[in-house]
Amino acid sequence: MVHSSLMAALIAVGAFISIPIGPVPIVMQNLFVLLAGLLLGGGWAAASVGVYLLAGACGLPVFAGGTGGLGRLLGPTGGYLFGFLAAAYLVGKVSERACGRPLIELGGLVAGSMVIYLFGVPWLKLVTGMDWAKSIAVGMIPFLIGDAVKILAAYGVARTLRPIIALQATPGGIDKAG
Amino acid sequence: MAELSIFTYRPRPVWIVDCDPRIKLAALAGLSICSLGAGWTALALVTVVTSILWLRLVPSLRVLWNQTKYFIFLLALVVLARGLLTPGQVLLELGPLDLTAEGLAGGGYIAWRLLVIVWWSIILTATTAAAQIRSAVAWFLRPVPLVNEKVVATMIGLLVRFIPVILQQVRETMAAQQARAVAASSNPFRRAFKLILPVVRRVFLSADRLVWAMEARCFTPDRPFYHLDRGPADWLLASGAVVLCAALLLS
Amino acid sequence: MKLPILETINLGHRFANGRWGLKHIDLRIDEGQFVVIAGANGSGKTTLLRHFNGLLLPTSGRVLVDGIEVSKDLLRARKIVQMVFQDTESQIVGETVRDEVAFGPENLGLPRDKIKALVDKTLEQTGLKSLSDTSPHLLSGGEKRRLTIAGVLAMKPRVVVLDEPFSNLDYPGVKMVLEQLLCLHRRKMTIVLCTHELEKVVAYAQRLVVLSKGEIVADGQPDKVIGSVERYGIHPPCSLKCKGCLEPWLS
Ligand SMILES: Nc1ncnc2c1ncn2[C@@H]1O[C@H](COP(=O)(O)OP(=O)(O)OP(=O)(O)O)[C@@H](O)[C@H]1O
Numbered sequence: 001m002v003h004s005s006l007m008a009a010l011i012a013v014g015a016f017i018s019i020p021i022g023p024v025p026i027v028m029q030n031l032f033v034l035l036a037g038l039l040l041g042g043g044w045a046a047a048s049v050g051v052y053l054l055a056g057a058c059g060l061p062v063f064a065g066g067t068g069g070l071g072r073l074l075g076p077t078g079g080y081l082f083g084f085l086a087a088a089y090l091v092g093k094v095s096e097r098a099c100g101r102p103l104i105e106l107g108g109l110v111a112g113s114m115v116i117y118l119f120g121v122p123w124l125k126l127v128t129g130m131d132w133a134k135s136i137a138v139g140m141i142p143f144l145i146g147d148a149v150k151i152l153a154a155y156g157v158a159r160t161l162r163p164i165i166a167l168q169a170t171p172g173g174i175d176k177a178g
Numbered sequence: 179m180a181e182l183s184i185f186t187y188r189p190r191p192v193w194i195v196d197c198d199p200r201i202k203l204a205a206l207a208g209l210s211i212c213s214l215g216a217g218w219t220a221l222a223l224v225t226v227v228t229s230i231l232w233l234r235l236v237p238s239l240r241v242l243w244n245q246t247k248y249f250i251f252l253l254a255l256v257v258l259a260r261g262l263l264t265p266g267q268v269l270l271e272l273g274p275l276d277l278t279a280e281g282l283a284g285g286g287y288i289a290w291r292l293l294v295i296v297w298w299s300i301i302l303t304a305t306t307a308a309a310q311i312r313s314a315v316a317w318f319l320r321p322v323p324l325v326n327e328k329v330v331a332t333m334i335g336l337l338v339r340f341i342p343v344i345l346q347q348v349r350e351t352m353a354a355q356q357a358r359a360v361a362a363s364s365n366p367f368r369r370a371f372k373l374i375l376p377v378v379r380r381v382f383l384s385a386d387r388l389v390w391a392m393e394a395r396c397f398t399p400d401r402p403f404y405h406l407d408r409g410p411a412d413w414l415l416a417s418g419a420v421v422l423c424a425a426l427l428l429s
Numbered sequence: 430m431k432l433p434i435l436e437t438i439n440l441g442h443r444f445a446n447g448r449w450g451l452k453h454i455d456l457r458i459d460e461g462q463f464v465v466i467a468g469a470n471g472s473g474k475t476t477l478l479r480h481f482n483g484l485l486l487p488t489s490g491r492v493l494v495d496g497i498e499v500s501k502d503l504l505r506a507r508k509i510v511q512m513v514f515q516d517t518e519s520q521i522v523g524e525t526v527r528d529e530v531a532f533g534p535e536n537l538g539l540p541r542d543k544i545k546a547l548v549d550k551t552l553e554q555t556g557l558k559s560l561s562d563t564s565p566h567l568l569s570g571g572e573k574r575r576l577t578i579a580g581v582l583a584m585k586p587r588v589v590v591l592d593e594p595f596s597n598l599d600y601p602g603v604k605m606v607l608e609q610l611l612c613l614h615r616r617k618m619t620i621v622l623c624t625h626e627l628e629k630v631v632a633y634a635q636r637l638v639v640l641s642k643g644e645i646v647a648d649g650q651p652d653k654v655i656g657s658v659e660r661y662g663i664h665p666p667c668s669l670k671c672k673g674c675l676e677p678w679l680s
């Protein structure tokens with residue numbers, strides 16, 4: 001529960017961390033979504049994205065660039081936000097099953113990244129009225145290189161951190177694991 | 179790096195501050211949904227009402243602009259895209275594309291609706307403490323199966339608490355790395371990795387310490403919620419919201 | 430004979446990696462005492478303190494709080510013994526100063542009006558009243574430390590355990606915390622404080638315990654024990670060298 005909440009906070013902060021590569025700076029938010037999946041497993045990863053979205057929808061100031069609540073979820077980029085939820089769950093479930101086999105985990109990460117567009121692009125198309133080709137050109141193609149970088153970075157970070165996160169139990173028993 | 183919204187709840191001497199957060203949330207949800215089907219006149223009416231409310235709360239439009247400029251930029255793109263892609267009466271020829279009146283109107287309508295919804299959310303944020311919102315959310319989640327509302331409320335609390343701490347850590351890590359010229363490396367993967375790893379590691383370590391601290395103060399998820407009760411202001415808000423919803427639906 | 434409020438009997442703690450953190454600790458602390466535990470970095474101070482409220486359980490020997498073993502009733506031990514952590518940043522759980530102070534009492538399930546009265550009183554006592562709606566993140570180091578102490582006092586403990594309460598504080602910060610502690614001491618609260626900066630507190634303490642490599646190497650009245658501390662990697666107070674006696678730090 002505590003880990004999951006902190007991952008949610010990282011996802012919120014991720015919208016502000018960017019590193020410039022080439023012309024487009026890449027934003028770290030979806031990296032943290034993938035990382036949540038890798039580190040927490042499906043259920044708790046989805047919970048962390050869910051809590052982030054819920055808090056944002058109710059008007060708590062967690063979305064990038066000011067508050068906005070429900071309007072943000074319905075806005076042009078809302079689809080990506082819902083995509084995060086599905087992606088975190090998918091990546092988490094795959095990595096739970098993968099038992100550390102790198103190819104399967106990487107496959108899960110690629111699938112997770114694509115799922116985000118699966119929600120984001122049609123939504124963008126719906127709101128803006130663009131056709132498919134244009135929606136994909138605007139809402140997906142420019143981000144693909146960044147995604148490749150993020151997938152590798154998320155995988156690397158998860159590999160390094162997993163042993164550290166192996167839990168040190170406390171006698172009281174707060175459900176930290178999530 | 180931008181600061182996360184600094185514009186948050188502050189006690190303000192306006193009746194809406196004292197309203198039950200549950201009613202506020204319900205009004206927000208109701209209005210947002212109803213406005214999706216609203217016509218122009220109703221939107222105009224709602225906008226006027228909202229502006230009056232806003233100016234009584236925060237006598238400045240500047241804050242509003244600061245809160246929404248990023249979103250307005252997105253919406254401007256929507257209007258433009260619609261304007262260029264909808265067939266109709268041509269206003270302006272831009273290379274292969276034509277800017278049409280119908281497109282602009284359609285885009286403007288969508289953008290306006292979303293902007294009003296965002297505006298309401300900002301009013302909610304401005305008039306309600308985080309703890310109140312948390313309790314209201316938990317109250318609404320109570321009947322939902324498979325969701326433990328107490329856990330959700332605790333998680334939201336931790337989320338809000340930890341955002342500034344993490345931002346601070348990111349800033350420190352970035353500064354330290356600039357000092358050691360890690361940022362100069364041209365390999366983007368390396369850069370992302372070197373930035374994210376220490377931040378996430380620190381966050382997880384602080385999770386450990388946070389658990390110690392919560393346990394030391396006898397944490398149970400069974401904590402009481404923020405005091406929720408209804409007064410006359412709530413009926414005013416509720417009836418106002420219902421009237422507006424009706425207007426939105428009927429137009 | 431009166432029952433000691435804290436007692437350890439041949440306490441030993443071995444970490445999961447096989448290292449011994451504490452060995453053969455026998456300690457009896459009577460109610461109302463002000464005890465300073467000194468030791469170099471890594472001597473096991475934090476590890477020892479965590480046994481008093483059951484954040485760690487002994488791997489050998491016993492720890493009793495007010496006559497009952499900690500492991501038998503964790504909640505009771507934590508109600509009696511409250512702890513101020515070495516690292517303030519991650520001890521603070523609440524979203525505002527007020528929430529933070531209310532966190533403990535809410536966990537104890539007290540009625541709402543009682544919590545409110547308690548929180549108000551504690552904020553008043555610690556001089557944080559004017560800050561009650563700010564986010565803890567925005568406080569200065571000294572204010573944060575005072576807030577953690579306030580959060581602990583609101584639990585109405587009989588023993589307060591402080592882990593390095595002076596680290597990172599400037600002179601007014603140290604002074605404020607020290608005055609607060611002396612005030613608690615006058616009200617017969619038991620205080621256990623661990624530090625390696627002896628000069629700030631030792632003149633006020635009734636007892637000094639010196640730890641080295643997980644074992645107690647000296648225990649007694651401060652002016653008797655103080656002569657031997659240098660041997661264990663602790664800097665003796667300057668006044669001892671200059672004037673040959675212990676001088677109160679607050680003037
Ligand atoms: N979980 C752990 N596993 C293994 N060793 C540990 C663990 N926690 C602490 N130690 C070791 O136990 C020893 C005592 O640690 P402790 O934190 O109690 O020291 P301390 O006296 O509080 O030091 P400081 O003055 O730095 O706070 C240290 O050498 C530390 O490395």
Ligand SMILES: [Mg+2]
Binds near residue numbers: 474475476515592
């Ligand atoms: Mg220590």
